[in-house]
Amino acid sequence: MQRYPMTPAGHLALEEELKHLKTVERPRITQAIAEAREHGDLKENAEYHAAREQQGLSEARIRDIEAKLGGAQVIDVATLPKDGRVVFGVTVVIENIDTEEQQRYTIVGEDEADFKINKISINSPIARGLIGKSEGDEAKIQTPRGEVEYEIVEVIYGE
Template sequence: MKNILMTNVGFKKLKKKLNYLINIVRPKIIKEIIEARAHGDLKENSEYHSAKEQQSFIENKIKQFELKLSFAKIIDITKIPNNGTVLFGSTITILNLNKKKKITYRIVCDYESNIKKKLISVNSPIASNLIGSKINDIVFIKTPLKEIKYKILKIEHI
């Protein structure tokens, strides 16, 4: 597996979620399994089977998070000289030339992305087309319905 780019904030959030699963959720499910076993016959014990399913789901989540953290490469954008190029971690203001509308995004890892907070994944169509671009560049983004033109107005490394 290759490195997974993350901001320090994203790394800490993922670590916090992992700790929550390990220290809170896992023990709770184990307790539920023990209680369900006490009810006797496991063949028709829906509480037991439900708890075992939850356990399997949580254990898989824990493995996923541990794997992501083990391959995480934390990028501190503030330590990268701002040469006016869009990079992972950049905060960019772009103008949708089709709608004449400005929008600001920050390019983050998949795990951190949240469109409501204007955090877009580095792997999203918009970000992947913007990476490497400079101020005043025109970038074309193809969508299933049309092609959208964006002009890069501002690039910040904050």
């Protein structure tokens, strides 16, 4: 069984999304299909086909979430030893050695990642390059613009 690392907050968010899909979206889509059927000929009924497509997407997402929750490996960073190493769930401040520009990222699971708010996936190149390193270490990370060297300035547990 595939394991899906996630924070407690990410696990809760998936549970809430699953509940919403099952209790709100599924009945709404079923009602939309029933109403579209009442309009007659289904071959040329765009509302019916749109509702059926939406139903398929919703059911696929439900199956995806259920699989991820079934294989969830919830990691609470508060329970980990605080030894200055970069691990899943921490927030890390890194500095580009060439430009001295600092960036702050929190390493989270796939479904929690949102680059706009500096949450990066454990599977991202940046996270993979930082995992296991400690404060003061340097990490070479392959980016689309080439290799970039960063120094780990700070590792924050439980932010």
